[in-house]
Amino acid sequence: MRKTTRFGLSAALALCIGASAAFAENIKIAFIDPLSGPFAATGTDGLHQYEFAAEELVNKKGGVLGGKKFEIVPFDNKISPKESLIQLQVAIDQGIRFIAQGNSSGVANALTDAIKKHNKRNPDKRVLFLNYSAVDPALTNDKCNFWHFRFDANADIKMDALTDVIAQKPEIKKVYIIGQDYSFGKAVAAAAVKFLGQKRPDIEIVGNELHPIGKVKDFTPYARKIISSGADAVITGNWGSDMVGLGKAILENGFKGPLYTYYAASTGITAAFGEAGKGSLKLVGEGQINPPPNDRADAYATAFKAKYPDDDLGQPRIANVIEMLAKAIEQAGTDTDMVAIAKALEGMEHDSIWGGKVWMRPQDHQAIQNVHIFAHTDGVKHDFDNSGYGLLVESTVEMAGKDSPTTCKMKRP
Amino acid sequence: MTDATHNTARSASITFGQFLPWLVSALFLLVMPLIFPSNAALTIMNQMAITIVFALAYNMLLGQGGMLSFGHAVYMGMGGFMAMHIMNWIEFHELPIPLPVLPLLAGLFALGLAMIIGSFSTRKAGTVFAMISLGVGELIAACSVIIVAFFGGEEGVSGDRTYGLPFFGIEFIRQIEVYYLTAAWLMISAVLMYLWSRTPLGRMANAVRDNPERAEFLGYSARWVRFYSFCASGFFAGIAGGLFAINYEIVTEENLNLAQSGMILLVTFLGGAGFFFGPIIGAILFTLLQTVLSLQTEIWQLYLGILFVATVMYFPGGLAGLLMMHTIPLRLGKLHLLFVPYLKMLGPALLCVAGFVGVFEIVFHIRNAAPGDTEMTLFWITFDSHDVLPLAVSIIAALAGFWLARRVVPELSAAWTAANTPDTERLI
Amino acid sequence: MDLVLINLIDGLVTGLLLFMLSAGLTLIFSMMGVLNFAHASFYMLGAYFAYQISTYLGFWMGLLIAPLLVGVLGALVERYGLRRVHQYGHVPELIFTFGLALLIEEAVQFVWGRDRVPYEIPEVLEFTAFTVSGFAIPAYKVFMLFISVAIFILLLWFLTRTRVGLVIQAALSYPRTVEALGHNVPLVFMGVFGVGTALAGVAGVIAGPVLSTFPGMAFVLGSIVFVTIVIGGLGSLSGALVASLLIGWLTTFAKSYNVRAEDLLNAIGISTPENLDESLWRDLWTITSPQIADILPYILMVLILVFRPHGLFGKRDA
Known part of the structure; x- marks a missing residue:
C-alpha cells in the first residue's frame, strides 16, 4: 500500500x-x-x-x-x-x-x-x-x-441435503416453493429448482414465487393458492414473523403435507406452531441436540x-x-x-x-459438516421456547456438500 | 416561526457580523478532529455532518416552504445509490473523475428525480403534498427490493472509494481525509442553502407558506415557487446521499425508507424548523442521542419519543425557537433577570427527570434482565432492581421534582414578563 | 372459478377490517381537518389491551372493554394534546400525531416487550364454518365479517338517524354556524375523536389474533389506512367504504394469481429482449403480481392524487 x-x-x-x-x-x-x-x-x-x-x-x-x-x-x-x-x-x-x-x-x-x-x-x-x-x-x-x-452450512448445501431427503419420498410429486423477496429467498428458490431437477426430474414445481419481505399482513391468499395448486410439499426459506404468518396460514387452511423450512424454530416460533406444526413442520440445519449425540452435548x-x-x-x-x-x-x-x-x-x-x-x-x-433434517415435535429432551416442542433429528447427510463447487478465487496475503 | 425580523434593506452588502458565524463554524470544523482524533469520533462527526446537510435540505421544505414531506429520504437515498453506481463505473472504466465531485453528481441526479416528482406533487401544498410524498416514498422504498439491477436488493450497493486517481495526493483511505471532504461539502452546502434563503425566491417561499393567495395576487405562482424549493431541496438531499455513499461505501434500502424520512422530520422539528440554524442543532443533538445515549440505555427511543412529543406540544419552535426567545431580553439587557429563576427551576426539573428515568429503567430492568440478574447501575449507583426502595425513591423524586418545579413557575413567568418588558424611560 | 369466490370472501374480510379503521380516520379528518397519523397506533393499542384483558377475563370481555379504553384514551389525547397543538396550525398537528405514533410504539414495546404476544382466537370460534369446494372458511372469519357489518350499520344509523349524528354532520360543513347555534363544538370534537379511535380499537381487538399482535403491527397497517381514505376522498364515509373494499379485493386477487409482467408486456405486443440477464430492465420483466400486491394501493393513490385530487368520492381537497 x-x-x-x-x-x-x-x-x-x-x-x-x-x-x-x-x-x-x-x-x-x-x-x-x-x-x-x-x-x-x-x-x-x-x-x-x-x-x-x-x-x-x-x-x-x-x-x-x-x-x-x-x-x-x-x-x-x-x-x-x-x-x-x-x-x-x-x-x-x-x-x-x-x-x-x-x-x-x-x-x-x-x-x-x-x-x-x-x-x-x-x-x-x-x-x-x-x-x-x-x-x-x-x-x-x-x-x-x-x-x-x-x-x-450455506443455503445451497442445506438445499442439497433437503432435496436428498425429498428425492427418497416417492409420494411427493408436486412441490410449491415460496420465499421472501430478497437475495436469500431467491437463492433458496434457485437452489431448490436446480437440485430437484437433478435428483427428481419427475417432480412438478407447481409454484415458485416471492412475496415482499416483512410487509404481508395476511398470508391467507398465498395459503389458498398453495392448497389449490395441489402441492404435496412446500419449501420456504422464510424467517421471523413471515415464517409464523405463512406457516400458520398454510396449516390453518387445511394443508397436510410436509412444510420444509430453514428457520422455523426458537425465539417464539416453536411456541407459535405448537401442536399445529407437529407432523408437518420440517427443518434443515446443523447441530444435533435431540436426541443428544453424546453426554458432553x-x-x-x-x-x-x-x-x-x-x-x-x-x-x-x-x-x-x-x-x-x-x-x-x-x-x-x-x-x-x-x-x-x-x-x-x-x-x-x-x-x-x-x-x-x-x-x-x-x-x-x-x-x-453433517446436515440434518429435523422434525418439529414434542417429547424431546431439550425443547425450545419452554413449549414442550423441539427439534428431533429425522435424517442426516454426512459432511454435506463436501465436493460442492465454488466460484471462489481466494486471494491470500 | 419566521426569521423575517431581519432587516432586508441591509442584506445587500455582507457585513462582518453576518460573516462571523460562518468563519467560526469553518474554524470549528477544522479544529474538531484535533480534539477528538479517534476513528470512532470521526465516524460520528461524519454522520453528524451528513445529517446536518440532509436536515438543512429538508428544512428548505418544512421551515421555509411550509411543505410537510413524509418521503424526503428518497432523494437522499437515490443520490446515494447513484453516487455508488458512479463510483463503481469510474473504477470499472477508469474514468478521470475525482472522488470529491461525486456528491455534486449525486445531487444532480436527485435534482432530476425531484423535478419529475415535483412536477405533480407540488401542485398543492398541505395534506395533498404530504400524502403524495408518503405514497411516492413507499413506492420507491418498495421498488428497492424488487428492482435489483439498480438498488441491489436488500443488501444494497457497495463500492470502494479509494478507486485510485489521488486528488492532490489524497486517496481517501483514512477516515480523517474523508472527514475533511465531508466538512468541506457541509460548509459549501450550508452557505449555498443560506444564500438561497436570502434570494427573492427564498423569500417568496416564505410568503407562499404563510399566505399563498396573497402571493398569487402579487403575481407569483405559488405552485412554481413550491416547485423550485422542492427541486433545490432534492438537490441538497442528493448531496447528503453522495456524502453518505463516500463515508459508508454502501447504500441500502434503509436509506430511503419511511423510517429514514420520519427520522429527518424528527431531527428538523426538534432543532427548530423556524430558523436556519435549527436543523443544525437538531442533527447534532440527534446524532449524539443516537450514538451516546443508545450505549447507556436500551430504551433511548422511548425517551426520544417523549422528547419529540413534548417539543411539539410545548415548544413548537424547537430548540432554536427556545434559544431565540431570549433575543429580546438580551437586546433589552435584561437577561440577568432570568438567571436566578432558571437556576431555581433547574434543580427540581433535573430531580423530576432523574426520577422518571429511574422509574422507567428499574421497571425495564425487572422485566427484561436475565433471571437472577437483579443488579443494575443507574446514575453511577449500583443497587438491586427488585428492591422496593430504589423504585420508591425514584417515584418520590419524580413527584417531588414536579411539585417543586410547579412552585417555581409563577416566579419564572413573572421574571420572563419583566425581562421582555422594555423600561418605560428608554422608550421615551 | 372456485378460487374467485373464496378470494371475494377473503378480500371482503380484509376490506371491511380496513373500513373500520378508515371510517374513524375519515370522520376525524372531516370534523377537525386533522389527518391522525397515530390512528393505526390506536388499533394496535386495541389489540394489546384486549390481549391483556383476555388473560384475566377472556376474549369476550376484551372485545367489550378494550375499545372503550382506547376511546377514552383517544378522547384524552384530543383534549390535552391535539387541542393544544391546534393553535399552531395544521402542519404541527400532523407532526404531533406522527410523534404520537412513534411514542405509542415505543410505549407498547416498553410494556409488552418486542416479541409478538400470544393473543389467540377464542376456542369457541376455532372450527371451520363452511367449505367452498375444498377451501375452508374459519369461523373466526365469519365472526369478523359479522362484527364489521354490524359496526357499519350502527355508524350509519348513528350519523343519519340521531340528533348527535345530525349535529356532527352539520359541524362537518359549518363548524362556526353550529357553534353559534349553541352547540359545544369542542365537546363534539372530543367525542368524535374518542369514537373514531374506539372504532380503530375494535378493529385491533378482532384483527389481533389473526394478523398477530406485535409492536410493528401499527406500522404495517398505518400508511395503508391513509391511502384508503385518500383514494376514497378525504372526508367521505362512503368513499372510505368503496376504497377499503377496492383495496381489500385488489391485494387479495393480486396475491392469489401469478400474473407475470412478461406475459402482460408480450400480450400488448412488446417482445421479451433476447438477453434478459444483461438488460437494465430485467427486473421489470420478471415482476409478478404477488410481489407488488402490497404496493398496488400506493400506485393507485399517487395516480388518483395526480388526476383527481378529490379522490373517488371526495368533494374537497384538504
Missing part, C-alpha cells in the same frame, strides 16, 4: 489506539447483531450462546496462549448494514480483532466488504470475520475473501438452559466457532497476527461437540 500525505495527526491517532490496544488482556470478540428492535430476541439468544460457549469451552479450561480468556463484547447493529459498519469501526477502535455476526446476509455482505477494505488499508490492525449464521451462498463464492469464515445443553432459562440453544454451531477459534489461536501461537490465525483455521478438522466432524474447506472458507 502506498504512503499518502500525512496530516501530522496520524501519529496522535495511532498513539491513542495503540494505548487502548495494549491494555487488552483478554481476547475480545465483538458480537455485532441486533440487540434492539424486532430481531432483538434472536440477537440476544445468540449473544448468550456466545457468552456461554466462551465461558464453558475456553475460559473454564484455562483460556488460550497460557491463560488468556475469551471475552464477548456486544454491539447492537439494529440489523442495519450502516449501523453495523459504525459498530465495526467502534469495535476496531477498541482494539478488538475478531468480529462475530450472523443475522441477515445483507449485514454480512456489508461487513465482509468493509473488513476486506479495512484489512487492505490497515495491515497492522487486521481483523477476522467469524460468520456464524449468514447463509447467502455468495459469501463463499463470488464475494469470498481470506478474512471471512462461515461456520453454518447433553450436559452442555442442560447447563445452558439452567443458566438462561428463557433462551434456546438455537444456533449450536456457535460452540464450534469458539472451539475452532481457540484451537487456531493456540496453533498460530498468537492472538494478533490474523494471517497466521486465518491460515490455522483454513483446512482445520474439528471434532464437533454435536457429533461428527467440521472441516473448514480452504478453497472458500465454508465449514463442511
Whole structure:
C-alpha cells in the first residue's frame, strides 16, 4: 500500500489506539447483531450462546496462549448494514480483532466488504470475520475473501441435503416453493429448482414465487393458492414473523403435507406452531441436540438452559466457532497476527461437540459438516421456547456438500 | 416561526457580523478532529455532518416552504445509490473523475428525480403534498427490493472509494481525509442553502407558506415557487446521499425508507424548523442521542419519543425557537433577570427527570434482565432492581421534582414578563 | 372459478377490517381537518389491551372493554394534546400525531416487550364454518365479517338517524354556524375523536389474533389506512367504504394469481429482449403480481392524487 500525505495527526491517532490496544488482556470478540428492535430476541439468544460457549469451552479450561480468556463484547447493529459498519469501526477502535455476526446476509455482505477494505488499508490492525449464521451462498463464492469464515452450512448445501431427503419420498410429486423477496429467498428458490431437477426430474414445481419481505399482513391468499395448486410439499426459506404468518396460514387452511423450512424454530416460533406444526413442520440445519449425540452435548445443553432459562440453544454451531477459534489461536501461537490465525483455521478438522466432524474447506472458507433434517415435535429432551416442542433429528447427510463447487478465487496475503 | 425580523434593506452588502458565524463554524470544523482524533469520533462527526446537510435540505421544505414531506429520504437515498453506481463505473472504466465531485453528481441526479416528482406533487401544498410524498416514498422504498439491477436488493450497493486517481495526493483511505471532504461539502452546502434563503425566491417561499393567495395576487405562482424549493431541496438531499455513499461505501434500502424520512422530520422539528440554524442543532443533538445515549440505555427511543412529543406540544419552535426567545431580553439587557429563576427551576426539573428515568429503567430492568440478574447501575449507583426502595425513591423524586418545579413557575413567568418588558424611560 | 369466490370472501374480510379503521380516520379528518397519523397506533393499542384483558377475563370481555379504553384514551389525547397543538396550525398537528405514533410504539414495546404476544382466537370460534369446494372458511372469519357489518350499520344509523349524528354532520360543513347555534363544538370534537379511535380499537381487538399482535403491527397497517381514505376522498364515509373494499379485493386477487409482467408486456405486443440477464430492465420483466400486491394501493393513490385530487368520492381537497 502506498504512503499518502500525512496530516501530522496520524501519529496522535495511532498513539491513542495503540494505548487502548495494549491494555487488552483478554481476547475480545465483538458480537455485532441486533440487540434492539424486532430481531432483538434472536440477537440476544445468540449473544448468550456466545457468552456461554466462551465461558464453558475456553475460559473454564484455562483460556488460550497460557491463560488468556475469551471475552464477548456486544454491539447492537439494529440489523442495519450502516449501523453495523459504525459498530465495526467502534469495535476496531477498541482494539478488538475478531468480529462475530450472523443475522441477515445483507449485514454480512456489508461487513465482509468493509473488513476486506479495512484489512487492505490497515495491515497492522487486521481483523477476522467469524460468520456464524449468514447463509447467502455468495459469501463463499463470488464475494469470498481470506478474512471471512462461515461456520453454518450455506443455503445451497442445506438445499442439497433437503432435496436428498425429498428425492427418497416417492409420494411427493408436486412441490410449491415460496420465499421472501430478497437475495436469500431467491437463492433458496434457485437452489431448490436446480437440485430437484437433478435428483427428481419427475417432480412438478407447481409454484415458485416471492412475496415482499416483512410487509404481508395476511398470508391467507398465498395459503389458498398453495392448497389449490395441489402441492404435496412446500419449501420456504422464510424467517421471523413471515415464517409464523405463512406457516400458520398454510396449516390453518387445511394443508397436510410436509412444510420444509430453514428457520422455523426458537425465539417464539416453536411456541407459535405448537401442536399445529407437529407432523408437518420440517427443518434443515446443523447441530444435533435431540436426541443428544453424546453426554458432553447433553450436559452442555442442560447447563445452558439452567443458566438462561428463557433462551434456546438455537444456533449450536456457535460452540464450534469458539472451539475452532481457540484451537487456531493456540496453533498460530498468537492472538494478533490474523494471517497466521486465518491460515490455522483454513483446512482445520474439528471434532464437533454435536457429533461428527467440521472441516473448514480452504478453497472458500465454508465449514463442511453433517446436515440434518429435523422434525418439529414434542417429547424431546431439550425443547425450545419452554413449549414442550423441539427439534428431533429425522435424517442426516454426512459432511454435506463436501465436493460442492465454488466460484471462489481466494486471494491470500 | 419566521426569521423575517431581519432587516432586508441591509442584506445587500455582507457585513462582518453576518460573516462571523460562518468563519467560526469553518474554524470549528477544522479544529474538531484535533480534539477528538479517534476513528470512532470521526465516524460520528461524519454522520453528524451528513445529517446536518440532509436536515438543512429538508428544512428548505418544512421551515421555509411550509411543505410537510413524509418521503424526503428518497432523494437522499437515490443520490446515494447513484453516487455508488458512479463510483463503481469510474473504477470499472477508469474514468478521470475525482472522488470529491461525486456528491455534486449525486445531487444532480436527485435534482432530476425531484423535478419529475415535483412536477405533480407540488401542485398543492398541505395534506395533498404530504400524502403524495408518503405514497411516492413507499413506492420507491418498495421498488428497492424488487428492482435489483439498480438498488441491489436488500443488501444494497457497495463500492470502494479509494478507486485510485489521488486528488492532490489524497486517496481517501483514512477516515480523517474523508472527514475533511465531508466538512468541506457541509460548509459549501450550508452557505449555498443560506444564500438561497436570502434570494427573492427564498423569500417568496416564505410568503407562499404563510399566505399563498396573497402571493398569487402579487403575481407569483405559488405552485412554481413550491416547485423550485422542492427541486433545490432534492438537490441538497442528493448531496447528503453522495456524502453518505463516500463515508459508508454502501447504500441500502434503509436509506430511503419511511423510517429514514420520519427520522429527518424528527431531527428538523426538534432543532427548530423556524430558523436556519435549527436543523443544525437538531442533527447534532440527534446524532449524539443516537450514538451516546443508545450505549447507556436500551430504551433511548422511548425517551426520544417523549422528547419529540413534548417539543411539539410545548415548544413548537424547537430548540432554536427556545434559544431565540431570549433575543429580546438580551437586546433589552435584561437577561440577568432570568438567571436566578432558571437556576431555581433547574434543580427540581433535573430531580423530576432523574426520577422518571429511574422509574422507567428499574421497571425495564425487572422485566427484561436475565433471571437472577437483579443488579443494575443507574446514575453511577449500583443497587438491586427488585428492591422496593430504589423504585420508591425514584417515584418520590419524580413527584417531588414536579411539585417543586410547579412552585417555581409563577416566579419564572413573572421574571420572563419583566425581562421582555422594555423600561418605560428608554422608550421615551 | 372456485378460487374467485373464496378470494371475494377473503378480500371482503380484509376490506371491511380496513373500513373500520378508515371510517374513524375519515370522520376525524372531516370534523377537525386533522389527518391522525397515530390512528393505526390506536388499533394496535386495541389489540394489546384486549390481549391483556383476555388473560384475566377472556376474549369476550376484551372485545367489550378494550375499545372503550382506547376511546377514552383517544378522547384524552384530543383534549390535552391535539387541542393544544391546534393553535399552531395544521402542519404541527400532523407532526404531533406522527410523534404520537412513534411514542405509542415505543410505549407498547416498553410494556409488552418486542416479541409478538400470544393473543389467540377464542376456542369457541376455532372450527371451520363452511367449505367452498375444498377451501375452508374459519369461523373466526365469519365472526369478523359479522362484527364489521354490524359496526357499519350502527355508524350509519348513528350519523343519519340521531340528533348527535345530525349535529356532527352539520359541524362537518359549518363548524362556526353550529357553534353559534349553541352547540359545544369542542365537546363534539372530543367525542368524535374518542369514537373514531374506539372504532380503530375494535378493529385491533378482532384483527389481533389473526394478523398477530406485535409492536410493528401499527406500522404495517398505518400508511395503508391513509391511502384508503385518500383514494376514497378525504372526508367521505362512503368513499372510505368503496376504497377499503377496492383495496381489500385488489391485494387479495393480486396475491392469489401469478400474473407475470412478461406475459402482460408480450400480450400488448412488446417482445421479451433476447438477453434478459444483461438488460437494465430485467427486473421489470420478471415482476409478478404477488410481489407488488402490497404496493398496488400506493400506485393507485399517487395516480388518483395526480388526476383527481378529490379522490373517488371526495368533494374537497384538504
